[in-house]
Amino acid sequence: MATFICRVQFLDDTDPFNSTNFPEPTRPPLYTFREDIPLINQLAGVHRLLKAPHKLDDCALQLSHNGTYLDLESSLAEQRDELEGFQQDDTGSRGKKHSVVLRTQLTVRVHACIERLYNSNGRDLRRALFSLKQIFQDDKDLVHEFVMAEGLTCLIKVGAEADQNYQNYILRALGQIMLYVDGMNGVIGHVETIQWLYTLVGSKFRLVVKTALKLLLVFVEYSESNTPSADRSHHHCGHQERLQAMVQYYGDLT
Known part of the structure; x- marks a missing residue:
């Protein structure tokens, strides 16, 4: 034995x-x-x-x-x-x-995260959103489970109703997700995320705009095949050169 x-x-x-x-x-x-x-x-x-x-x-x-x-x-x-x-x-x-x-278990933790995001408000929601980036950073395997459990949909729904501080926390978490292949593939297959990022480009808050532009640029540069997806999500722009110019512009302002 x-x-x-x-x-x-x-x-x-x-x-x-x-x-x-x-x-x-x-x-x-x-x-x-x-x-x-x-x-x-x-x-x-x-x-x-x-x-x-x-x-x-x-x-x-x-x-x-x-x-x-x-x-x-x-x-x-x-x-x-x-x-x-x-x-x-x-x-x-x-x-x-x-x-x-x-x-x-990963699935249990992911469902706890999503449930907290949907059911929290005020300071509790702020703390939860602030912690998300570190949670994904500490355990890369959590990203795959989060994407599979419709976690991106949760982030977009919360972000659509949030102020600029909350949106910045969501963008930080989204940036961490996109560092991993599973996370980036999840974003590629979730057109609502790209549409939301383009919506944030029109925000009146400079940091929100700058971060959203950076994530869009990362998305477009990840693979040339992603560019048409970005264009379909927002027909006004989506070209890599324009995104780079806008990121540079907002970077010079800060």
Whole structure:
């Protein structure tokens, strides 16, 4: 019977807008996994050992050394490639040791984010929008799930009714999303996002206009095949040269 002994920790991200990047406990216990049994059948043991605050049904397992989420329906033996380098110290001697981290599933966190954005207002909405960029920056895998869960539609709906400060926070989050291939592909397939960005070009607030123009330019430059999509979204402009000139103009004003 093959076993896999490693350190285990948990990350308290049960509230995606108030989570920490530091796994607990600082002195992780060891857990013995069976390599031939699906991880879903061993999850309760890890949860119980760590006394984690998560709901068991919402839990996922992530590898600390590469950020990969393990497939709970599969065994460790079936995911051996993901474990490459896991038991190797960062310094090759007494460096930082890696661990399997129990945390909230991506889909659960994404739905919590979207629900908070739709149901918040005032300071709560402001804090949530301000945090979005960092949330996406901390976990790139969250971007794919956010796009798949109609997160872009949520951002546009909230942004359409928001003031310029809120719009700036949404644009910052959108810029972070577009840094990733999954995020950019999501924007490409979501014409409402491009239309909203063109709408913001007509804003009376300089920073909103400048940021919207920058994102449109990133979108157009990403691939030549995107240019026709941008043109269809707004027939007055969409040419790369004009966008560059407008970005330069607003940059000179600030």
